[in-house]
Amino acid sequence: MSNNFTRRTALETLGVTLAAGTILHAAPSETIRIGCIGTGGRCRTLMKSLLTIPNTSIVAISDIRQDALALAKAMTGDKVAMFSDYRKLLEDKNIDAVLIGSPDHWHVPMTIDAVAAGKDVYVEKPLTHSLEEGEKVIQAVRKSKQVVQIGTQQRSMEHIKKAKEAVAAGKIGKVYRVHMSWNRNSDRIKKGDPTTNASNVNWKAFLGNVADQPFDDYKMRNWRWFWDFGGGIFTDLMVHWVDVAHWVLNLESPISAASLGTMVNAKGIWETPDMVQTILEYKDGIHMFFEGGFSNARHGSRIEFMGTEGTIYVDRGCFQIIPDWNRKIKAEELILGVGRRGADFYDKPDGEKLHLEDWVSAMRSRKDPSTPVEAGVHAAAAAHLANKALRSGKVATA
Numbered sequence: 260m261s262n263n264f265t266r267r268t269a270l271e272t273l274g275v276t277l278a279a280g281t282i283l284h285a286a287p288s289e290t291i292r293i294g295c296i297g298t299g300g301r302c303r304t305l306m307k308s309l310l311t312i313p314n315t316s317i318v319a320i321s322d323i324r325q326d327a328l329a330l331a332k333a334m335t336g337d338k339v340a341m342f343s344d345y346r347k348l349l350e351d352k353n354i355d356a357v358l359i360g361s362p363d364h365w366h367v368p369m370t371i372d373a374v375a376a377g378k379d380v381y382v383e384k385p386l387t388h389s390l391e392e393g394e395k396v397i398q399a400v401r402k403s404k405q406v407v408q409i410g411t412q413q414r415s416m417e418h419i420k421k422a423k424e425a426v427a428a429g430k431i432g433k434v435y436r437v438h439m440s441w442n443r444n445s446d447r448i449k450k451g452d453p454t455t456n457a458s459n460v461n462w463k464a465f466l467g468n469v470a471d472q473p474f475d476d477y478k479m480r481n482w483r484w485f486w487d488f489g490g491g492i493f494t495d496l497m498v499h500w501v502d503v504a505h506w507v508l509n510l511e512s513p514i515s516a517a518s519l520g521t522m523v524n525a526k527g528i529w530e531t532p533d534m535v536q537t538i539l540e541y542k543d544g545i546h547m548f549f550e551g552g553f554s555n556a557r558h559g560s561r562i563e564f565m566g567t568e569g570t571i572y573v574d575r576g577c578f579q580i581i582p583d584w585n586r587k588i589k590a591e592e593l594i595l596g597v598g599r600r601g602a603d604f605y606d607k608p609d610g611e612k613l614h615l616e617d618w619v620s621a622m623r624s625r626k627d628p629s630t631p632v633e634a635g636v637h638a639a640a641a642a643h644l645a646n647k648a649l650r651s652g653k654v655a656t657a
Contacts, residue, residue: 302360491531559601
């Protein structure tokens with residue numbers, strides 16, 4: 260587990276043979292040794308936070324891109340082990356856990372392989388790339404007894420926990436509607452100069468089970484906007500707020516969805532629309548509405564829970580209770596947190612670090628983290644159902 264004398268080395272010194280399949284987990288004082296798989300920009304952002312958490316150590320990295328490996332190595336030092344095949348990393352018995360930051364179509368295969376190898380997992384959202392993958396990954400994780408955290412980090416933010424408590428306490432009455440948005444006015448389309456080519460990328464490994472196709476640097480770097488590898492705005496952005504809504508309201512997957520989408524700026528470049536809307540229907544008559552796009556920043560990133568006695572507004576920096584005209588709430592209960600309304604990211608709270616700390620704590624306690632595998636499947640299912648409706652032009656049902 261660590262470079263020091265641990266329970267594993269103690270047993271080996273005493274001549275005790277570990278039975279096949281026996282996994283020794285880190286004690287609170289031991290260092291958890293972590294391997295990072297898919298070390299692109301998102302993974303390196305998480306690595307930056309992970310490097311600040313005590314009693315954890317990044318000891319291995321894996322990617323099919325040589326440039327991504329080099330950048331990750333620069334963050335972690337010369338002693339880190341480097342792999343071009345993630346399966347070789349998983350064979351290392353000294354690695355306790357893995358952080359998976361690969362494209363969406365690799366999340367489930369890598370997670371299943373990791374838990375089968377006895378590794379705990381932090382995997383980026385969305386957990387699944389299709390509705391069909393959900394039950395498969397749940398069964399694999401629960402059979403393994405490994406700790407798996409899904410990277411919808413907003414569950415670990417204190418002000419969002421307070422919003423959940425306020426809803427549970429009935430501060431806004433019964434919630435029947437949820438409005439969500441993730442709007443930006445930024446260039447997500449710019450191609451730039453490619454820094455990779457077929458000679459320094461294992462393109463076949465990137466494709467995985469996807470049908471063979473010519474190497475495409477832009478598609479590889481912007482995989483979120485191509486159906487083979489991602490699911491567009493619904494899986495990239497909406498899934499964050501849907502997960503919060505599921506958590507706050509104790510919901511699972513929606514029962515139906517109706518969606519619209521169009522190209523404003525990305526026509527001929529992306530496959531997925533760059534402006535979308537959807538309505539998700541849940542049991543007990545709850546409806547959720549989401550809008551997202553990259554050509555106007557109205558409302559930014561936020562979620563609003565609309566109840567019979569008021570509304571709770573939440574973004575990544577604060578929450579606010581807005582009582583209806585006939586409802587009185589104590590002034591000190593009305594708002595928590597500060598920041599520009601609708602901002603995508605804040606320096607504080609650092610949701611990524613908080614969520615990684617939650618994962619580390621769960622690995623030590625061997626209890627479920629704040630976003631277990633089932634939650635990841637349900638949040639992703641909402642996005643997949645929205646995309647099913649979008650692509651079919653019809654109301655989609657689960």
